[in-house]
């Protein structure tokens with residue numbers, strides 16, 4: 001695992017944006033695996049700025065998002081589709097039909113999970129998968145205990161995850177109880193992984209990732225077995241991880 005320590009959220013976002021832009025420049029028809037949440041907001045802003053300043057083109061890019069809430073319509077202000085449209089898709093030259101998220105309003109959720117897996121398979125998986133990390137070590141909405149072999153599935157969100165996400169809703173009761181998430185197996189199959197972490201709230205999960213064992217109790221830990229993973233983390237997120245001469249204790 002390559003670990004890049006940065007000073008701030010701002011620097012993390014700049015470095016992550018450069019990483020994605022480099023991927024697009026190398027292969028303008030890349031498949032980008034995308035995430036939502038607070039961690040990726042700064043990065044998307046920088047991608048939009050870069051699109052205006054440098055004309056980086058998304059014409060041939062295809063995207064696969066990690067997850068979507070169950071029961072929120074596409075145009076619901078809190079849906080991940082709305083987040084992606086507002087933060088990135090509406091501001092770059094990416095044809096909307098080349099963007100993909102699970103459909104949280106599907107009548108048959110089991111069929112929707114199969115459809116999404118088939119889509120991932122047909123597209124050939126992500127060339128680069130962008131990930132945030134939950135305070136409990138989740139990736140996508142794969143909560144602790146999820147099988148490393150999992151495909152797209154419906155999850156019941158843990159109370160801690162619903163609480164962490166309640167800031168976007170008027171009350172915790174409005175936070176959906178379920179979501180559809182890409183499985184850990186599909187995330188792991190991505191050619192490259194870019195994992196981002198910022199702030200003290202992520203320090204415990206990052207410490208467990210870097211110093212602990214690969215274990216289904218910490219979904220993100222499987223990524224230690226991935227051959228092309230970069231973690232960009234700020235000092236606060238790395239604050240519980242011991243460092244020796246610039247090399248993190250187990251790396």
Ligand code: F6R
Pocket residue numbers: 034035036037038039040066067131132133134135138139140141
């Ligand atoms: C979002 C996602 C989640 C978030 C994680 C961190 O699509 O899959 O795993 O990346 O919950 O969320 P933030 O960035 O809000 O701290």
